[in-house]
Amino acid sequence: MKTQEKNFHNKRRQLLKMMASAPLINTGLITAGVGFANAARAATSVKNVIFVFIPGGAPRGATSVSPDAAFNLKPASAPLEPVKNECVFFGADMNGHGHGLAQTALGGLTRAPKTIDLALGDVLGGSTPFKSIQLGVLSRDTSVSAINSWTRTPVITDPARAFEILRTGSSLYGTGFDQQQKQLSINLRAVQQLQQQLSNFASTRLQANQDAIAELQAELSPGGFGPDCDLQQQSWPTGSINPNDGQQFTRLWELQTNNAVTAIKCGLTHVVTMLMGNDEEDFVATGFNYSYAQAANGFPGSAEYTAYRAYLSQRLTHLIQQLQTNTDINGAPLLDSTLVVQVTNMADTSDNTGINAPFMFAGGGSSIRKGQVLRAAEHTQIMDTVALAVGAYGIIAPYSSQGPIPGVVV
Structure with missing residues (x-):
């Protein structure tokens, strides 16, 4: 011995x-x-966040989106039925709302200097090629990401260009x-x-x-997550598509969803922000012959606002399902480690109110208590709840004086 x-x-x-x-x-x-x-795996199962901006709130705000007491969905959110058990629905009052103020959706123009997606990118993006990525469909000049009160981060609206940026990310590492x-x-x-x-x-x-x-x-390493993540050996997987063609909205969203899921799955970023349309809502989506703004303001009738909002809910469902079917490096569904956060810039476009605006969580694995409908005094509490979910609350600047919403993060 x-x-x-x-x-x-x-x-x-x-x-x-x-x-x-x-x-x-x-x-x-x-x-x-x-x-x-x-440290990257400690305390919480949430490693990634995808923010989804749906402009214009919903008819009657969260009332037409949040489930009833039996967790039955309303018409504007009915397409979420396949994934509703992964969700938490919020009604929240916005202390800043309306057209031209889209950055308030992610906590801009409030207590914190940056919107939460960029703030989390600073914390979570130290080992990734991109701190955060902003993708949009027919989003034009709209951006909900801002580094200060008025300086916004550009949004990539062409899926082919977004894929090329992801594919050549090795040259952008620095x-x-x-x-x-x-x-x-x-x-x-x-x-x-x-x-x-x-x-x-x-x-x-x-x-x-x-x-x-x-x-x-x-x-x-971008190639370290399996053969399908060796993007430098791949080319744009589809033909040419006009990113300004509203009748291609569904396909454009699918392509941007593929980009977002690829970015998360392949470790290119931990934070993605996705925009459906633009702040002014003057876009026409697949299957409609009038704009979202026209529908939200009563043309041809109030039912069309609900129909448009349901269409956008279907696009959100597609993203959530893609995160369910794609797996991480350990073979677990990406949705288990990814929190999807649906945000908006007002409660109801038709009356331009900020009272009871519709927000939503999906995914997040065992760190999120799902199947709830909650009311928040301030929408900025939702930002702080996201920060808490990824272990960044107290590290980034708070967005609300009231802190995270209790009972959401386990």
Whole structure:
């Protein structure tokens, strides 16, 4: 036993000598890699957030969207039936609402300097090529993402262009990201060298470090999430489509959904913002011969507003279902680790009110208590609830003086 103990201490001294000659390891980067991998998985199952902006609220606000006491859906949200058990419905009063103020949907023009998607991107996007991505369908100049009160982040409305940006993301990483990859590679080689020189007893102590570095490298690499994530070997998967053609709204949304799911699945970002149409609602969607704005303002009649809102609910259902059928690197549905947050800029376009505006959560795995209908005093409480769900509440600036909505995050 003494001989075995002596041999172990000799090996330990050799390990320390080698660590002294490997500056990157000596500065704690292996530990940092393990810490990063563990911290990214700690406390909550929510790792990703997709914000979906539906303009114009809904007829009578959340009243026509939120389920009744038996959790039966209303006409404007009926297409959510296949996924309703994944949802939490909110009615919330907006302390800033209306046309031209779309950024209030994500907490802009409130207490915090940035909208929540950009703020979360700063926290969650340190190891991804893109801190956040903004995608839209017929969204024109509208953006709900803002770095301050009035400076908004551009939205990509052409799905082909969005795919190309994702596909060539390696050229957009920047020197900091490339250096991080290089350091991880050096650390991994150093650990492998150390393992060859240590006894089995000591070697097992290094295995955790090696596994953590390899896992982190896989998450940092766009090609590390399986063959379908090697985007640099792929080309745009569909033919030409006019991104300004309203009759193609359904197809455009499907393509942008594919882009969003790919970005999350392949570790290109943890935060995506998606816009259905624009702030002024003057778009015509598939199957309609009048605009959303016309329907919301009583032309041809009030039923058309509900029909339009139901159509947009169907697009939201498509996104949620795609997250159910696509899996992460561990084979689990992406919806388990992704929180979908539907937001809006007012309660009801027809009377331009901000009282009882419709918001919604979907997904989020075991971290979210689903199957609820809740009322929030301020819509900014929903922003704080999202921050709490991803473990960022108290790290980013709060959006509401009242804090997160109780009983949502487990």
